[in-house]
Amino acid sequence: GENVEQHPSTLSVQEGDSAVIKCTYSDSASNYFPWYKQELGKGPQLIIDIRSNVGEKKDQRIAVTLNKTAKHFSLHITETQPEDSAVYFCAASIGYKLSFGAGTTVTVRA
């Protein structure tokens, strides 16, 4: 099955700085790569996604890049704010199943 690895497991950044989270996947057949943000005690919420026919996608302060050849994708958050503090999960999809990374706890220091 698909194996998704996510790094780092924790990330502390100064408010206003950028945060980058990286993921790799194992199955070249994966074709959909979403990113989720989970706040304490809540279900994960989709923040951005990218499909395998696209190399980069941006939505305001959030961007995702995909390198199909290397089988890795990354989340970039610019101008971080305190409300960006949360756990972020990457995922890769084959067919009906979405496999998740282990998560990155992001803390934005004021």
Add this chain to the structure above:
Amino acid sequence: SQTIHQWPATLVQPVGSPLSLECTVEGTSNPNLYWYRQAAGRGLQLLFYSVGIGQISSEVPQNLSASRPQDRQFILSSKKLLLSDSGFYLCAWTVGGGGGANVLTFGAGSRLTVL
């Protein structure tokens, strides 16, 4: 618009007791439905998924079972809970058909503590 409901939100159960978590989706037909478990400080583990009524696929051998008695209802059950069943259980759905690659939307989660 589509909404997903999951209950109960929290549950404290003794070891050996039964479990029933319920999930329903509104505003769509024939969704793909999923149960994930999240252990404390850990990632999301897919437990079961269903692409139609009565169709259940199990991802991990375990003490749990799932059923889909109606199109938009998904139930997670256990006959006898173990301590290791403690965790945060998340129901999710995607648009049905097409083989996947659709946005997965999660419910608010059910926190289970087995004592």
